[in-house]
Structures are given as C-alpha cells and as structure tokens.
Amino acid sequence: MIQNTQIVYAKPPADGALPDPAGTFSVVRTPFDAQAVNLKSGEVLVENHYLSIDPYHRFGLYDPALTRSQFPATKPGTIISTYGISRVLRSANPKYAVGDLLYSWVRWERFTVVDEPNLQYLQKVKAGIDPVHYLGPLGGPGLTGYAGITQIAKPKAGETIVVSATTGAVGMVASQLAKRLGLTVVGMAGSDEKVRYLVDELGLDAAFNYRAAASLEDALKKHCPQGIDIFFDLVGGKILDAALTQMKLGGRIPSAGMVSQYNLPHDKRYGLKNLHSIVGMDITIQSYRSSSWEHLVAEMREEFEAPLSDGRMKFKTHVAEGLENLPAAFYGMFTGESFGKTVVKV
Amino acid sequence: MIQNTQIVYAKPPADGALPDPAGTFSVVRTPFDAQAVNLKSGEVLVENHYLSIDPYHRFGLYDPALTRSQFPATKPGTIISTYGISRVLRSANPKYAVGDLLYSWVRWERFTVVDEPNLQYLQKVKAGIDPVHYLGPLGGPGLTGYAGITQIAKPKAGETIVVSATTGAVGMVASQLAKRLGLTVVGMAGSDEKVRYLVDELGLDAAFNYRAAASLEDALKKHCPQGIDIFFDLVGGKILDAALTQMKLGGRIPSAGMVSQYNLPHDKRYGLKNLHSIVGMDITIQSYRSSSWEHLVAEMREEFEAPLSDGRMKFKTHVAEGLENLPAAFYGMFTGESFGKTVVKV
Numbered sequence: 001m002i003q004n005t006q007i008v009y010a011k012p013p014a015d016g017a018l019p020d021p022a023g024t025f026s027v028v029r030t031p032f033d034a035q036a037v038n039l040k041s042g043e044v045l046v047e048n049h050y051l052s053i054d055p056y057h058r059f060g061l062y063d064p065a066l067t068r069s070q071f072p073a074t075k076p077g078t079i080i081s082t083y084g085i086s087r088v089l090r091s092a093n094p095k096y097a098v099g100d101l102l103y104s105w106v107r108w109e110r111f112t113v114v115d116e117p118n119l120q121y122l123q124k125v126k127a128g129i130d131p132v133h134y135l136g137p138l139g140g141p142g143l144t145g146y147a148g149i150t151q152i153a154k155p156k157a158g159e160t161i162v163v164s165a166t167t168g169a170v171g172m173v174a175s176q177l178a179k180r181l182g183l184t185v186v187g188m189a190g191s192d193e194k195v196r197y198l199v200d201e202l203g204l205d206a207a208f209n210y211r212a213a214a215s216l217e218d219a220l221k222k223h224c225p226q227g228i229d230i231f232f233d234l235v236g237g238k239i240l241d242a243a244l245t246q247m248k249l250g251g252r253i254p255s256a257g258m259v260s261q262y263n264l265p266h267d268k269r270y271g272l273k274n275l276h277s278i279v280g281m282d283i284t285i286q287s288y289r290s291s292s293w294e295h296l297v298a299e300m301r302e303e304f305e306a307p308l309s310d311g312r313m314k315f316k317t318h319v320a321e322g323l324e325n326l327p328a329a330f331y332g333m334f335t336g337e338s339f340g341k342t343v344v345k346v
Numbered sequence: 347m348i349q350n351t352q353i354v355y356a357k358p359p360a361d362g363a364l365p366d367p368a369g370t371f372s373v374v375r376t377p378f379d380a381q382a383v384n385l386k387s388g389e390v391l392v393e394n395h396y397l398s399i400d401p402y403h404r405f406g407l408y409d410p411a412l413t414r415s416q417f418p419a420t421k422p423g424t425i426i427s428t429y430g431i432s433r434v435l436r437s438a439n440p441k442y443a444v445g446d447l448l449y450s451w452v453r454w455e456r457f458t459v460v461d462e463p464n465l466q467y468l469q470k471v472k473a474g475i476d477p478v479h480y481l482g483p484l485g486g487p488g489l490t491g492y493a494g495i496t497q498i499a500k501p502k503a504g505e506t507i508v509v510s511a512t513t514g515a516v517g518m519v520a521s522q523l524a525k526r527l528g529l530t531v532v533g534m535a536g537s538d539e540k541v542r543y544l545v546d547e548l549g550l551d552a553a554f555n556y557r558a559a560a561s562l563e564d565a566l567k568k569h570c571p572q573g574i575d576i577f578f579d580l581v582g583g584k585i586l587d588a589a590l591t592q593m594k595l596g597g598r599i600p601s602a603g604m605v606s607q608y609n610l611p612h613d614k615r616y617g618l619k620n621l622h623s624i625v626g627m628d629i630t631i632q633s634y635r636s637s638s639w640e641h642l643v644a645e646m647r648e649e650f651e652a653p654l655s656d657g658r659m660k661f662k663t664h665v666a667e668g669l670e671n672l673p674a675a676f677y678g679m680f681t682g683e684s685f686g687k688t689v690v691k692v
Contacts, residue, residue, distance in 0.1 A: 271617015
C-alpha cells in the first residue's frame with residue numbers, strides 16, 4: 001500500500017544547538033489511499049516531487065520556555081510548510097487538472113491536500129523552465145536576492161559589493177545580478193572548491209575562503225582596497241563584524257539573514273564589536289523579508305528566465321534524495337556540507 | 347596685556363580611555379594684540395563668547411599606531427574646530443561689521459581669525475533669539491534630531507519611539523519633536539533628576555533611569571508593551587542591544603551616535619548579541635551625519651524658533667564657565683555629570 005511519509009517536528013534542538021537530524025524530527029509513515037481522501041470544493045491533492053529547505057525554517061524551532069524570539073515558536077507535532085514542486089493527483093478545483101505540475105506551498109511530506117487558504121500560492125510551472133528553479137532563482141531565494149540588490153542596496157555601476165554565503169541560494173542570485181549591473185563583486189565560501197566555482201563558473205571578480213583566512217578584515221581589505229560600498233549579508237557574526245570596519249561612506253548592508261547565529265544559545269552568540277563603525281558614515285543596515293516584495297516576482301522572473309535558460313546565469317542545486325533524508329540535508333545546510341541551494345527530491 | 351587662551355590637543359588618551367582633562371589637552375595662553383593681527387581681505391577677527399563641545403569631537407582623538415578608525419586622526423598640537431557664538435572685533439569683510447554677533451565656525455580658543463574657507467559658515471544671530479540656541483536646537487544638534495526624526499525615522503502618529511541619551515542636546519530635540527508629531531515617546535537618563543525633567547518639563551510619556559534598571563530589556567518592555575517602532579539611538583552598546591529585541595516589524599533605528607563606545611579600546615567594547623533580532627523583521631538601522639542634511643537647516647529653524655521662544659519647546663544647557671574648564675566639561679559629557687547640551691562660556 002502507498003504511504004504518506006511526513007517529516008514531523010518532534011522537539012526543539014537543545015538551546016541554540018544544531019537541529020540534530022535524529023532528535024529534532026521524526027519520519028512518520030502512514031498508509032495512504034489517494035482515492036479515499038475527502039476533498040472539499042476547491043481543494044487539490046498533490047504529490048510533492050521537490051521540497052525546499054531553507055535556513056529560515058530554523059526560526060521557529062526553539063523552546064519558548066528557554067529562548068525568546070520575535071518569531072512564534074513552532075509546536076512539536078507540526079509539519080513544516082515550504083515551497084515545493086508538486087503534481088496534481090486529484091482536483092476539486094477547475095483551475096488545476098490532474099497531472100498539472102505546480103509550484104506550490106505545501107509541507108515536508110509526500111502528499112499534501114492544498115486547502116482554501118493555500119490555493120493562492122499555487123502556480124503552474126511554465127513549459128521550458130527547469131521546475132527546480134522555482135525553488136531557487138525564480139522563487140523565494142531569487143526574490144530575496146533580487147529585492148536585496150535592486151530595492152535595498154540600490155547599486156551604482158562601478159561600486160564594490162561583497163556577498164557573504166555566496167554559494168548559497170540567495171548569494172548565487174545576488175552576486176550574479178550585481179555582476180550584471182556593473183559592480184565589482186567579491187564572494188566568499190567555506191572551501192576552495194566553492195571559491196573556484198564563484199570565480200570560474202559564476203564569473204565574480206574575486207572570492208576567498210573565509211575558513212582559511214587568518215584575518216577576515218585583511219581578506220576584505222585585500223579584495224576591496226577602496227572599501228566596500230555594499231555588503232550583502234546572509235551570515236552575520238564575525239564576517240559582518242569584519243565588513244563593518246571596511247564600509248565606505250554611504251554604504252548599504254542588505255541583511256537577508258544571519259545564518260551563523262541561528263544555532264547558538266544567547267551566551268554563545270558572537271558579540272559584534274564594530275557596529276559603532278557606522279557612526280557618522282551614512283550607512284544603512286536593512287533587514288527584510290522577501291514576502292514584503294512579492295509584487296516584484298513577475299519582474300524578477302522576467303529578468304532571470306532568459307539568462308537561466310541560455311546559461312548566462314547559473315544556479316547550483318544540492319539535491320538530497322529521499323524524503324527520509326530531509327533532516328540530514330537540513331543539518332548539512334548549516335554545517336556547510338551542502339553546496340548550492342538545498343532541495344529534497346521526494 | 348590681553349591673552350589668547352587656546353585649548354590645544356596635547357596627546358591621545360590611553361587606548362580607548364576617557365579624554366583625561368589633565369593630559370589630553372593643554373591650556374596655552376599667548377599675549378594677544380587684536381590690532382596687530384594682519385587680516386587679509388575678506389577675513390574677520392572674532393572673539394568667541396560661547397563654544398560648543400560635542401561627543402563627535404572625540405572621534406579624531408586616538409593614536410593611529412594603536413587604533414584604527416574610519417575618521418582621520420587629529421594631530422597633536424591641533425586646536426579643535428567647533429561651532430561658536432562670536433563677536434566681530436575687526437573686519438576686512440563688507441558683510442560683517444565690528445560688533446556683529448555671529449553663529450560661527452571657530453576653534454576652542456578665545457580669539458579666532460576666520461579665514462576664507464570658513465567664512466561660508468558665518469551667520470548673523472537673529473534678533474530675539476537666545477544665541478546659545480544656535481549651538482543646540484537651531485544648530486548642529488537640532489539638525490541631527492530633526493533629520494533623524496523627519497528623514498530617517500519617518501514616524502507615523504501613534505507609533506512608539508524610544509530616545510536614548512534623552513537629556514543630551516540631540517535627544518531633547520528628537521524627543522520633543524516626536525511628541526509634537528503625535529508619537530508615544532519614552533526617554534531614559536542616568537539619574538532620577540534627569541528622568542523627572544524628561545517627564546515633567548519636556549512632557550514625554552515616560553522615562554526611566556537606565557543606570558538603576560535591573561534589566562534594560564524589562565524596562566523597555568514595561569514602557570513599550572506593544573514593542574518599539576523607532577529607537578532613536580545616541581548611545582549604542584547595551585542599550586541598543588536591549589532595544590533590538592523589542593523592535594516591531596518595520597522598525598527604524600536612526601543611529602546618531604554611539605557615545606557609550608567612544609572611550610573604550612577594541613577589546614573592551616560591548617559585544618552586541620542581538621543584532622540578529624532584525625533578521626526577517628524589515629528593520630532599518632541608519633547612521634547619518636547631520637552635514638548630509640544641511641539643506642534642511644532653514645526648514646528646521648522655521649519649525650523650532652517659535653516653540654523655543656514661547657516655551658512650548660524646551661532646551662537645557664550646561665554652561666561651563668571659563669575656557670580653561672573646557673577639558674573638564676568635555677570629560678563630564680561622557681561621564682554623565684553634565685545635564686543638557688554642554689557649552690563653554692569663554
């Protein structure tokens with residue numbers, strides 16, 4: 001008999017620890033009969049083919065008795081919601097037919113019933129486009145990179161931008177877009193292989209291995225001798241701290257994430273010592289949610305579809321095979337084991 | 347014989363220490379004959395009556411061999427430039443007559459020859475206005491408060507703003523302007539006397555003694571139960587760190603200074619642990635120089651002159667008597683001994 005496999009949030013990681021693949025989630029298998037599912041009018045039953053795992057899924061995974069956060073705590077027993085690529089198995093909705101391939105808002109499971117409030121997020125995958133790109137440069141990560149560059153950084157040709165976590169989903173988009181806009185683009189990554197990819201494949205002006213650098217400040221100074229106009233930050237912590245000392249007058253810091261700090265308890269967090277470097281420097285640090293820029297999705301796709309198709313824009317995907325391997329892939333995203341945007345092939 | 351007294355920068359404070367009034371500056375007295383001064387065409391000789399001392403004067407006072415800063419290091423032997431209120435003693439300039447009272451860009455000394463490049467900063471003091479207000483709400487500090495509120499914070503009526511260093515020159519302006527714009531305004535200060543002044547005299551909605559608070563986070567939470575829309579920061583360090591955890595979605599943090607960090611060596615600086623609270627919160631932290639908003643001076647004076655005259659807007663000045671007491675007054679500004687905007691009556 002067919003089973004629905006679900007990745008269920010079991011309990012919070014120890015205060016600030018990594019989301020241990022064995023303890024944080026459990027893999028639950030339940031017999032599943034697609035024909036027996038009772039669909040209400042408008043609802044759609046889909047089978048998920050690819051699921052997105054993103055750093056932000058970490059935000060709710062804490063014990064509210066131990067940790068304070070501006071994000072609501074996820075309740076144990078929850079199956080995390082995410083973007084996916086899904087095929088329609090049954091439909092009680094005239095807009096979606098059996099067999100349609102959709103960019104979807106589903107859950108970390110094999111089968112999802114998309115109910116009324118979530119129908120708004122369904123879109124048919126356009127012919128000729130790699131469906132997985134909807135989970136990267138044509139979806140949320142793409143929008144984060146696109147809005148961060150065009151709306152927050154507002155770059156001028158000739159400026160110098162540094163992008164952290166450059167081989168991550170957002171970093172790949174932001175750095176290539178910046179390059180196309182005429183900026184000098186400096187990237188960084190945690191291995192020499194990734195650094196080579198940034199320069200040789202993505203065509204950045206320079207990149208360095210932040211794990212191997214004796215001093216991050218010196219590495220930035222070497223690659224940005226005139227200083228940094230834009231620091232596109234996804235990492236926070238010591239990389240941000242080093243960059244703060246190298247910012248030029250009028251610099252911008254789009255803050256799209258601080259992944260280095262997500263798995264640390266409060267007392268282990270990196271204490272930033274250089275924020276006062278911004279004083280008197282007309283510098284803007286701006287955090288944002290990609291969802292605040294949803295109205296730019298069409299414009300962004302317009303911008304990215306052609307260069308993705310003809311290879312001018314590249315995007316590397318780390319595909320974890322099998323839903324049961326999702327917890328390990330989630331873990332690997334924080335340890336730097338994965339290379340490129342992480343998705344799970346169900 | 348008349349003397350020109352000058353406060354000469356002697357040597358940097360020990361790495362990151364307070365600017366020790368005895369060692370950092372020396373008081374130099376030189377015989378001075380106003381008639382013997384050789385004025386070039388266009389130049390003006392003024393006698394300074396009031397001189398402004400501001401936290402930003404600290405920026406250049408470091409040893410470049412020990413400390414790195416984005417600001418150029420002041421050379422020992424320099425007399426610091428500042429805004430003042432000055433009377434024209436001799437003039438080789440048709441625009442300024444002997445006896446004119448001027449808002450001026452002079453130096454920490456009794457007599458200054460205003461030469462060609464600095465003439466642009468001279469303005470006649472308007473009749474009916476307390477000249478010292480030009481060093482406060484009608485001058486640089488006023489502009490810092492005005493631009494920070496109107497251009498950076500862009501407040502909406504009904505929002506909650508917290509202003510740090512609220513009894514300082516900029517804080518008094520920013521908090522009263524915010525109150526006038528219909529915001530709920532929470533202030534803080536380092537003594538109960540100052541706290542009472544904020545509520546009873548300036549009319550803020552609430553204020554607390556940040557030195558007496560067991561937890562800054564709890565104090566902020568108590569006074570801003572719905573969270574903080576705008577944190578107008580002049581202090582940085584632990585107060586900023588506490589505020590970061592209480593910011594609402596879409597919050598703004600105009601950063602007009604981080605006075606708590608100016609007198610600390612790098613290893614003693616406060617390590618901010620909560621910056622990652624901004625992630626996903628659409629929060630903007632923006633530092634700025636008031637000089638970037640000089641074009642707003644006329645509009646700001648228009649806004650402030652009447653309420654200052656009729657007492658709707660208040661401004662407290664800490665007047666240090668005698669130029670030789672300038673170093674001690676400068677020191678007192680960082681220790682919290684002074685109350686209100688510090689000026690020296692020459």
